[in-house]
Each structure stands twice: as C-alpha cells, then as structure tokens.
Amino acid sequence: MSKEAVLYKTEGNKVRCLACARKCLIGEGQVGFCGVRSVRNGKLYLDVYGKVAAAHVDPIEKKPLVHFYPGSRVFSFSTFGCNWMCMYCQNFDISQRRRAEGVELSPEELVDMARAYEAEGMTYTYNEPAIFAEFAHDTGVIARKFGLFNTMVSNGYWSDELVDYVR
Numbered sequence: 001m002s003k004e005a006v007l008y009k010t011e012g013n014k015v016r017c018l019a020c021a022r023k024c025l026i027g028e029g030q031v032g033f034c035g036v037r038s039v040r041n042g043k044l045y046l047d048v049y050g051k052v053a054a055a056h057v058d059p060i061e062k063k064p065l066v067h068f069y070p071g072s073r074v075f076s077f078s079t080f081g082c083n084w085m086c087m088y089c090q091n092f093d094i095s096q097r098r099r100a101e102g103v104e105l106s107p108e109e110l111v112d113m114a115r116a117y118e119a120e121g122m123t124y125t126y127n128e129p130a131i132f133a134e135f136a137h138d139t140g141v142i143a144r145k146f147g148l149f150n151t152m153v154s155n156g157y158w159s160d161e162l163v164d165y166v167r
Contacts, residue, residue, distance in 0.1 A: 001050035001104055005037060006134050007161055008044035015044045018161040020083040020130040034131040035098020036081035048079035049135045051102030052110070053094045054126050057117045063153055069121065074151065075114030078126030079135065083157055095127040107139035115146060125153035130162055137166060 007018040017024045017032050024032035031038040036048040055077040060069050063076075079102060082095035089095050105113075114122055122143045124136040129152045140150040152166070 001106075002045045002047050002100070003049035003134060005044040005046045006137075007159070007165060010042065013042075015039045015042070017044055018159050019133050020128070020162065021157045021159055022083055023159060031098070034081040034083050034128075036079065036100055036131055046132060046134050047100035048081060048102060048132055050104055050106055051079055051100060052077050052105045053080045053097075053102045054078050054091075055103075055105075055110070055113070057119055058123070060121070060123075060151075063123055063125070063151060065151060068151070069149065072120040073118065074121040074123040075110070075117060075119040075148075076123040076125045077110060078124070078129075079132040080127060081131050082128045082155075083131055084128065084155055091126045107135070107142050110139050111142045111146060111148070114143065114148060119148065121149035121151060123151045123153060128155055128157070130154060130158050133162055133165060140166075 009016050014025050014027050017037050026032050026039045058076045060072045080097040129136050
C-alpha cells in the first residue's frame with residue numbers, strides 16, 4: 001500500500017519533501033534519501049504507508065523517556081528506511097534498508113493489535129518516524145480516540161513542517 005504524502009510541495013517539475021530537515025528535491029520517478037518517499041505523476045508518495053517492518057510490545061522504560069507513564073506497555077512499530085545513514089545503528093537492518101516492503105497493516109489494524117495486547121500507548125520507533133510521518137500520524141489519531149498515548153523515538157532531524165504536522 002502506498003499513499004500520497006502530505007508533507008511536500010511542488011517546485012517546477014520536481015517535488016520538495018518536507019518530512020525531514022534534508023528537504024530532498026525529488027524528480028519524477030526518483031526516491032528521496034530515506035528510500036521510501038518517491039515521486040510519481042508529480043506527487044510525492046509514502047511508499048511504506050501500511051508496510052510494517054517490526055512490531056513489538058515493549059515496556060515504556062525501554063524507550064528514552066524519563067518518568068513517562070512508568071510501568072506502562074507500548075505497542076512499538078516501524079517501517080523501513082531512515083533520513084540518516086549511521087554505520088553504528090543498532091537497527092541497521094531496518095533503518096538502512098531502502099525498500100518499500102513489510103507486512104501490510106492499516107492504522108486501524110495496528111491500534112486493534114495494541115489494544116488486544118493491552119498496551120497503554122503507541123511508539124513509532126526502530127527507524128526514524130519522520131520518514132513515515134503520515135502513517136504514524138494516521139495511526140496516532142486513531143490511537144488517541146481509544147485513549148492510547150503516542151510517543152516517537154527520533155533522531156530529531158525534522159523539518160518545521162513536520163513538527164507542526166505531528167503536533
């Protein structure tokens with residue numbers, strides 16, 4: 001499943017991705033640095049929308065958060081790709097894979113899974129959530145309707161537009 005991205009603008013015959021601070025300028029048929037945001041027919045698409053690379057139930061203490069819902073469980077998931085290329089990444093097999101693949105799951109299905117595992121929140125993690133922001137956003141909106149909190153484990157290399165979007 002692929003979905004038109006929200007975080008972009010057109011510049012002439014190219015598209016400027018606004019998901020992260022790289023702000024890739026991407027031509028027709030090309031893919032951004034992250035490997036998962038591509039241009040087709042003059043529009044930017046999130047090629048990993050609905051494609052989950054990893055999903056686990058984790059204790060919140062596993063996340064780099066201090067005194068945030070102590071003792072709670074979070075449903076953590078990721079896609080593939082990243083806006084950095086760190087050779088030391090502990091999740092390199094996920095973050096450095098620049099392909100649109102994974103298990104097809106909708107935002108609704110992810111929230112249903114979190115609730116079935118009795119998780120109190122959702123965490124967008126294992127790779128950089130900025131690159132799959134629209135997928136995380138849609139999942140987060142549904143999760144909030146069911147009273148789940150949302151957290152992101154990020155490298156922080158975001159655009160101002162992304163900060164406004166996930167707010």
